[in-house]
Structure formats: structure tokens, C-alpha cells
Amino acid sequence: MTRKSDKSLIVGLDIGTSKVTALVGEYAPEQPIEVIGIGSHESRGMRRGVVVDIESTVQSIQRAIEEADVMAGCEIRSVYASIAGSHIQCRNSNGVVPIASGDVSYADLDRVLEAARAVAVPADQRILHAIPQEYIVDGSQEGIRNPVGMSGVRLEVRAHLVTGATAAAANIGKCIQRCGLAVDDLILSSLASSTAVLTADEKELGVVLVDIGAGTTDVAVFVGGAIRHSACLPIAGDQITNDIAHLLRTPTPEAEQIKVRYACALAQLAGREETIQVPSVGDRPPRRLARQALAEAVQNRYEEIFEMVQAELRRAGYEELVRAGMVLTGGSARMEGVVELAEEMLHMPVRVGTPQGVTGLGDVIHNPVHATGVGLLLWGRSLEAGPRPSLAAGKAGQVFNRFRNWLRSAF
Numbered sequence: 001m002t003r004k005s006d007k008s009l010i011v012g013l014d015i016g017t018s019k020v021t022a023l024v025g026e027y028a029p030e031q032p033i034e035v036i037g038i039g040s041h042e043s044r045g046m047r048r049g050v051v052v053d054i055e056s057t058v059q060s061i062q063r064a065i066e067e068a069d070v071m072a073g074c075e076i077r078s079v080y081a082s083i084a085g086s087h088i089q090c091r092n093s094n095g096v097v098p099i100a101s102g103d104v105s106y107a108d109l110d111r112v113l114e115a116a117r118a119v120a121v122p123a124d125q126r127i128l129h130a131i132p133q134e135y136i137v138d139g140s141q142e143g144i145r146n147p148v149g150m151s152g153v154r155l156e157v158r159a160h161l162v163t164g165a166t167a168a169a170a171n172i173g174k175c176i177q178r179c180g181l182a183v184d185d186l187i188l189s190s191l192a193s194s195t196a197v198l199t200a201d202e203k204e205l206g207v208v209l210v211d212i213g214a215g216t217t218d219v220a221v222f223v224g225g226a227i228r229h230s231a232c233l234p235i236a237g238d239q240i241t242n243d244i245a246h247l248l249r250t251p252t253p254e255a256e257q258i259k260v261r262y263a264c265a266l267a268q269l270a271g272r273e274e275t276i277q278v279p280s281v282g283d284r285p286p287r288r289l290a291r292q293a294l295a296e297a298v299q300n301r302y303e304e305i306f307e308m309v310q311a312e313l314r315r316a317g318y319e320e321l322v323r324a325g326m327v328l329t330g331g332s333a334r335m336e337g338v339v340e341l342a343e344e345m346l347h348m349p350v351r352v353g354t355p356q357g358v359t360g361l362g363d364v365i366h367n368p369v370h371a372t373g374v375g376l377l378l379w380g381r382s383l384e385a386g387p388r389p390s391l392a393a394g395k396a397g398q399v400f401n402r403f404r405n406w407l408r409s410a411f
Contacts, residue, residue: 007028009026010024010027011024011025011076012374013376014081014192015043015061016046016084017043017049017216018214018238019041019214020040021064021370022064022068023037023068023370023373024071024076025360025381033357033359034358034359034360035358035359036072037072038071039064039067043057045058048086048215049083049085049213049216050168051172054171058175058179061175061176079181080377080379081186081376082186084188086232087125088164090160090161092161093117093130093158094157095116095117098154099154104150105148108155109135112135112156115157124165126166130161131191133160133224133227134226137156138153139154160228160229189213189218190230192378193330193371194209194220195379196357197329198327206321207324207326209221209222211330212331212333213236213237213330216234217236217305218330219231219312221316221322223321231316233312237331239301240298240301240302241255241259242255244294244298254279263294264337265299265338265340266299266338266340267295269295270295295337310345324349325348325349326342326346326349328353330372333353334352334368338352353371354366354371355375357374358377
């Protein structure tokens with residue numbers, strides 16, 4: 001999308017389990033993205049990152065888009081959308097091709113990445129991303145980030161492949177198209193978030209991003225400046241809310257409010273004498289309960305999340321390689337005590353990551369809740385900037401166009 005001025009518009013659509021958020025960005029060449037519009041609406045048709053009710057999801061997307069439209073003063077026609085869920089899988093793959101003309105060209109990068117994609121995947125899965133980790137020229141020159149222009153006869157790539165369920169991707173695309181919008185690309189939520197909150201030094205030294213949303217906890221591991229592992233864990237903020245609802249015997253909406261206002265992830269931060277008022281079900285009068293009991297229940301669930309993250313790191317072999325530690329983001333990363341608990345359990349430095357790299361709307365955007373949305377804007381711009389996507393985006397032109405064509409013809 002372009003405006004009458006020399007600036008271009010780009011839209012990120014974060015379709016989450018608890019909310020749908022649309023961010024509208026405006027940018028000019030060599031200038032940072034300025035966020036000029038935001039729209040958010042409760043998500044009622046998603047469960048753990050997957051569409052379970054198309055009509056409800058369409059309505060949520062429409063309302064979020066309408067709000068962003070009004071604030072930005074523009075007409076949104078296409079979006080970069082997020083995708084997550086337990087159906088997401090990852091693997092690392094190698095590809096090798098001869099260098100066509102003696103010097104590595106962008107066409108050679110396309111061909112070698114396509115060779116890395118030539119792996120067997122289940123019939124119900126599609127490759128969503130093929131991200132170069134490093135290139136090797138003639139088997140001896142390793143660790144190359146951008147080999148274009150280098151001389152040689154043999155080009156090899158080590159790539160990170162992300163696959164997702166064909167039906168899950170098609171359903172997200174169908175909901176977006178039902179709103180009269182085109183899908184520019186589907187982007188894994190953790191990859192988008194990492195683009196917005198991680199620094200280049202952290203990626204180089206080794207870092208694990210943990211995006212704790214409402215329905216899923218998304219994990220992405222970076223070592224040596226490139227992504228090495230990604231995973232989606234089926235436990236997140238909604239489970240914490242459900243725990244509170246059962247513990248306090250209160251309706252789920254009230255449990256969510258209690259979580260936001262009074263909960264903390266470390267029981268020792270709650271005073272023994274502190275109490276909270278808890279609404280009851282039906283016409284029963286409200287009750288007062290100890291805040292420490294609430295904190296203990298919340299801490300148990302966060303401990304489970306961090307144990308699963310640690311187990312995933314160990315299984316993938318990266319626990320000792322994330323020397324820069326952990327970066328937490330997402331709505332559930334804002335809770336008091338979550339950083340201290342993670343550091344105590346995992347014995348590594350931990351920080352909360354807020355979106356960077358964009359301007360506009362101040363404190364609204366620089367919030368862990370919007371990490372994925374801001375990342376979608378940054379990722380989309382890298383694809384549109386040309387002459388080809390950056391290596392961080394990991395999409396060569398031919399591959400990107402092929403996936404987009406599949407997405408638009410799948411429904």
C-alpha cells in the first residue's frame with residue numbers, strides 16, 4: 001500500500017488467542033517505521049493459536065482493522081499476519097548447488113535455499129519459512145553471512161525450516177480474506193517478536209526468546225547471529241487465568257482482572273497480611289482471600305512454563321549456548337516477579353523485551369504485548385525494501401512469491 005506522499009504503508013495483524021491487534025506503519029526510504037494507527041479487539045475464535053470459529057475470528061479482525069483504519073486515516077488492503085500453535089515444527093537442513101557463473105549471485109542464493117527446502121514433510125504440513133543460518137563456499141569458507149560476489153564453484157547453505165499445518169494457515173488466510181484483505185505473508189509469531197525485541201549482540205552471543213501469550217508460549221533460539229531452533233509450547237497465560245478461576249471459584253473474566261491487578265509470579269513478593277476481594281459466582285457476596293495464596297498458584301504455573309522451556313533447550317542441545325540468557329516478551333511477561341523467578345530457576349540473565357525499531361504512539365507501542373505486531377511491521381518492511389529480503393528475514397524472492405501464490409490459491 002502506498003500513500004499519495006512518498007511514504008509507504010505497511011500493516012501488521014497479530015491474531016492471538018486473547019486479542020487481535022492491527023498496527024499501521026508508515027515509512028520512507030532510509031527512515032524508521034512510524035506507527036500511525038492501532039486497533040485491538042478481543043479474540044473469540046482462536047484457541048492456542050489456531051482458528052476454531054471462523055465467523056468470530058472474522059468479526060474480531062474486522063473490528064481491529066476498522067479501529068486502525070480510523071486512527072491512521074487510510075484504507076487497509078493487505079496485511080502481514082502472524083501464525084502460531086502447537087502444529088508448528090522446525091528442523092535444520094542443508095542445501096548444495098553449483099555456482100552458475102563462478103561468482104555467487106542472488107539467483108544462486110535462491111537455488112541453494114530451494115535445495116535446502118527439498119525435504120520430506122508430512123502431507124498436511126507446509127514450509128512457512130526457510131531461513132539461512134550461514135553459507136559455505138567450496139566446502140572450506142564457512143560462516144559466511146552474505147556470499148554474493150564471492151568466487152567459487154560450490155555453494156552450500158545451512159538453513160532453518162519452519163513448517164506448519166496447511167489447514168491452520170489456510171484458515172487464517174480465509175478469515176483475513178473474508179474481511180476483504182489480501183495476505184502479504186504469514187509470519188511465525190516468535191520470529192516476528194524476535195525481530196522487534198532482540199539485539200544483534202544477543203543473537204550473536206546466544207539468546208532464547210520466550211514469548212508468553214495467552215494461548216501459547218513461543219520459543220526461538222539464536223546463536224551466532226542466526227536462528228537455530230524454534231518451538232511452540234501449549235501452555236501460557238490462559239492457563240494462569242484458569243488456575244485463578246478454579247482456586248478462587250470466581251468467573252473467568254473476574255479471574256483475568258484479578259490476575260492483572262493483584263497476581264505476582266513470586267510468592268515471597270506478596271505480604272502475608274495482604275488480602276484481596278474476590279467476586280463470587282451468582283448472587284453470593286464477595287469474599288476476601290490472602291494474596292499470597294494467589295501468588296503461590298500463579299508461581300506454580302510460571303514454574304511449569306519455565307521448566308518446559310528449559311526442557312526444550314536441553315532437548316535441542318542449546319541450554320549451554322544461550323550465553324546472553326533469556327528475553328521474555330508477550331502479555332504474560334509483564335507480571336511482577338516473573339524475571340526474578342526465571343533467573344532463580346534457570347540460572348541465566350533474564351530481561352523483559354519491549355519492541356524497538358519503530359517510532360510513533362510512544363508508550364502504547366513500547367509494550368511487550370505488541371512485540372509480535374511491531375515485529376510484523378519490521379519483517380514486512382525487510383521483504384518490501386528490495387532488491388531482495390535481508391538474511392534475517394530468510395525469504396528469497398522466488399520462494400516468497402511461491403508461498404504467497406499458494407496461500408492465495410489455497411481457499
